[in-house]
Amino acid sequence: MSRLAAPALAAALAVITPAAARGGPDEAAPAPDPAAAATVADALPTVPGEVVVVGTRSPREAASLPTAVTVVGREALERSAAPTLDGALRSVPSLATFRRATSLAADPSSQGLTLRGVGPSAVARALLLDDGVPVDDPFSGFVPWRSLPRLGLDRVEVAPGGASALYGSAALGGVVALVSRPVTGTGVEAETSAGSFGTYGLAARAEGRRGGLAGAVDAEHAGTDGYPVVAPWMRGPVDRAASARHVTARARLAASPRDGLTLRLGGGFFSEAQDGGTAHTNATARAVTGRAELDAHGPAGRISVLVYGGTRRFGQERARVDASRTTEALSAVQDVPSRDLGGSLVVAPTPAASHALSAGADLRRVSGESDETLFPSAVMTTTAVGRGAGGAQWTGGAFVQDAWTPAPAIEVGGALRADVWRAGSGDASRTLGGGAVEREVFAPRTRALLSPRLAVRWSAAPGLTLRGSAYRAFRAPTLNELYRPFQVGTVLTAANPGLRPEVLTGAEAGAELAPAPGVRLRVTAFWSALEDAIAVVTLPAPLDDGATRRRENLGRADVRGVEAEAGVRAGAGVEAALAYTFADARVASAPGRPELEGKALAHDPAHRATAALGWSRPGLLASRVEVRWLSRAWEDDQNTLALPAFAVVDAFLSVPVGRTVELFAAADNLLDRRFVVGRAGVDTVGAPRLLRAGVRIRAGAARR
Numbered sequence: 001m002s003r004l005a006a007p008a009l010a011a012a013l014a015v016i017t018p019a020a021a022r023g024g025p026d027e028a029a030p031a032p033d034p035a036a037a038a039t040v041a042d043a044l045p046t047v048p049g050e051v052v053v054v055g056t057r058s059p060r061e062a063a064s065l066p067t068a069v070t071v072v073g074r075e076a077l078e079r080s081a082a083p084t085l086d087g088a089l090r091s092v093p094s095l096a097t098f099r100r101a102t103s104l105a106a107d108p109s110s111q112g113l114t115l116r117g118v119g120p121s122a123v124a125r126a127l128l129l130d131d132g133v134p135v136d137d138p139f140s141g142f143v144p145w146r147s148l149p150r151l152g153l154d155r156v157e158v159a160p161g162g163a164s165a166l167y168g169s170a171a172l173g174g175v176v177a178l179v180s181r182p183v184t185g186t187g188v189e190a191e192t193s194a195g196s197f198g199t200y201g202l203a204a205r206a207e208g209r210r211g212g213l214a215g216a217v218d219a220e221h222a223g224t225d226g227y228p229v230v231a232p233w234m235r236g237p238v239d240r241a242a243s244a245r246h247v248t249a250r251a252r253l254a255a256s257p258r259d260g261l262t263l264r265l266g267g268g269f270f271s272e273a274q275d276g277g278t279a280h281t282n283a284t285a286r287a288v289t290g291r292a293e294l295d296a297h298g299p300a301g302r303i304s305v306l307v308y309g310g311t312r313r314f315g316q317e318r319a320r321v322d323a324s325r326t327t328e329a330l331s332a333v334q335d336v337p338s339r340d341l342g343g344s345l346v347v348a349p350t351p352a353a354s355h356a357l358s359a360g361a362d363l364r365r366v367s368g369e370s371d372e373t374l375f376p377s378a379v380m381t382t383t384a385v386g387r388g389a390g391g392a393q394w395t396g397g398a399f400v401q402d403a404w405t406p407a408p409a410i411e412v413g414g415a416l417r418a419d420v421w422r423a424g425s426g427d428a429s430r431t432l433g434g435g436a437v438e439r440e441v442f443a444p445r446t447r448a449l450l451s452p453r454l455a456v457r458w459s460a461a462p463g464l465t466l467r468g469s470a471y472r473a474f475r476a477p478t479l480n481e482l483y484r485p486f487q488v489g490t491v492l493t494a495a496n497p498g499l500r501p502e503v504l505t506g507a508e509a510g511a512e513l514a515p516a517p518g519v520r521l522r523v524t525a526f527w528s529a530l531e532d533a534i535a536v537v538t539l540p541a542p543l544d545d546g547a548t549r550r551r552e553n554l555g556r557a558d559v560r561g562v563e564a565e566a567g568v569r570a571g572a573g574v575e576a577a578l579a580y581t582f583a584d585a586r587v588a589s590a591p592g593r594p595e596l597e598g599k600a601l602a603h604d605p606a607h608r609a610t611a612a613l614g615w616s617r618p619g620l621l622a623s624r625v626e627v628r629w630l631s632r633a634w635e636d637d638q639n640t641l642a643l644p645a646f647a648v649v650d651a652f653l654s655v656p657v658g659r660t661v662e663l664f665a666a667a668d669n670l671l672d673r674r675f676v677v678g679r680a681g682v683d684t685v686g687a688p689r690l691l692r693a694g695v696r697i698r699a700g701a702a703r704r
Helices: 005-010 075-077 086-090 478-484
Strands: 071-075 126-132 152-162 174-180 187-195 200-212 213-228 239-257 261-275 280-297 301-321 327-349 357-373 384-407 411-423 426-432 439-440 444-459 464-475 486-488 491-494 502-516 519-531 535-536 548-554 556-569 574-589 608-618 620-628 646-657 659-669 676-677 682-683 690-700
Touching: 071 075, 071 086, 075 086, 075 152, 086 608, 126 556, 187 659, 200 426, 213 646, 357 478, 384 478, 426 478
Parallel strands: 126 174, 491 548
Antiparallel strands: 071 152, 152 174, 187 200, 187 690, 200 213, 213 239, 239 261, 261 280, 280 301, 301 327, 327 357, 357 384, 384 411, 384 426, 411 444, 426 439, 444 464, 464 502, 486 491, 502 519, 519 556, 535 548, 556 574, 574 608, 608 620, 620 646, 646 659, 659 690, 676 682
16 A cells, blocks of 8 residues: 555544543544563553553543453554464463364354353353443354454453443453554554464554544454364364354444544444364354444533444354264254344443442343254154244343542442343244144243442552452343254253353452562452353253253352462563462352262363563564463363363564564464363364464554
8 A cells, every 4th residue: 555545545544442441532542652562561460550441331540440450452462472362362361261272263152251260161251342342142142253353452451250230241250341442643554474274364454533533444354274173083084174264344433523522433344254174064153233322521520322233143064973083964054143232321420529420221132043954863863854943132231330439548339230131032943854843932031130249449558459349240141042052073952941140249359569660469369159050061861852961050150269460570671471360160059960069160270370471672573472371171061071281382573674564473382282172072172383474564653
């Protein structure tokens, strides 16, 4: 692109950061210098003066919050060896995705999100927000990680701990907030890379502002020819490399007709295709989304109104493979269209005296269907050739919160939210071989839930902050859990329309210490009791369709642990970071399933740790080496299928060339460690060593 064409294209574009993060496009903060040193510690305790939104739904300095928030900054995202966003967030050990594998070549429906070991599964148990809008698939609850272009992100805020008091359902284990980059003027940025097993990436961003109008466009296309996901000791003739391709684009526009008033509009498109490693294990996902936000602020305070919605479609083929993996047949084809429409209102009056009040309300409606064509084998007892299910549900609530500062060194934060969850009329049907249809209709269900939260911060001494909080949170079952059966490997799992919401009661306490400039330490102990935990359990005998597992509410699961973080910025451009999370998650009670009591929750390693070391010279180079370790976990509820512990090493190096170009090289799993990520009928392994090299180009405002 020429120097004249780039500003012309970018002049009509700008990014929209959340209303709570700033007053509008004219208040954009400057972007960091790409030649500056990579900040290893940005992925650990927050730095002095850093402002976040996620903890209170209002802009606050992170160090002053009564709850702990971890921020992964833009530099840390750029200096990650992982080619995917969820891979880059592995530097926060309290955050985990499902099956210990990233979205590089994973089935879209298996990409969950959890914090502090609260029930890992393909359904997210932590709320992921993109500038305030839920990212999860409205029908299935999985996270479409590849739909989020990393080039447009300014930072990621991670707030573990039940957060339903502010965010309602889906914030059971906490909130992860993606914050878009602010606009600093007119500029363009592009990145391209290529690497092992045909992995490639192309990304571009353009931004600009003119008077009270600002906007931005982000686009990304990436893919990989993949690697064989079936473990070598089980691999057969039907197995091949699991490949993936995706394209995503989004545009945002902000207009400020007068001081204190901003209108933001945005829309996005996403499409991905994934090959699971055999001829009949394929998946596709598509989405079209839109949003509109009105933000007004003045001497009396701030009010923000957000409306969003989208339509999505998920498709999947599943295979039947013989024990020797020499033959394969198509077993099922699924088509899952879904829709969502939601909105929120947040009002924050100007703080008076020692109180800062705010209140708000949220409402979201989701609907969808699962249409499935079955191809039963000769040995199966079912005669069904088709299966369908679907329905709609509403979740909504209102909250109020107050931050009371009885003394400058003390803050007491309280929030209370009332929610209503309604599962509308649902149905499930089976089409038999002779053409007859069997249909079952499920009556609507409604449940009201109350979510309180109390938190305290005490600045006990210069550089020492003590925090404590207690909370109650919940998560309503998704339409997928209620109505849609699924298959992983050779294991078929049945749905359960009778599932109840999960309810979490928890508490935490910790300390943050800054003993010297450039040194920050934080430790937090936590405890959670998850009532009616939704889990996949093994059935005493298979169902007539061959399902050997089913989603069920357990009695209670307890999660106890501690997380510790440390960041050091020494002289001569040296930085180091350590993080460790211990989360012991076990079934405490399981009425009707006494054999599960005392068992660890599936896919939940008790120990997780990361260590990173960086060295940089502005204008010369930036480097980073990271080691990640996960202890043993279990594939199944019975704790009979072990997922062994493993450690991997990642490395990154970048070198600026002039003022606008940066060359980089990255190694994910540098030592080519083989590790098992799943054992659902067949053992699967994580990605082998991935070497990539690429170039970034920044022009105009994007260069700052």
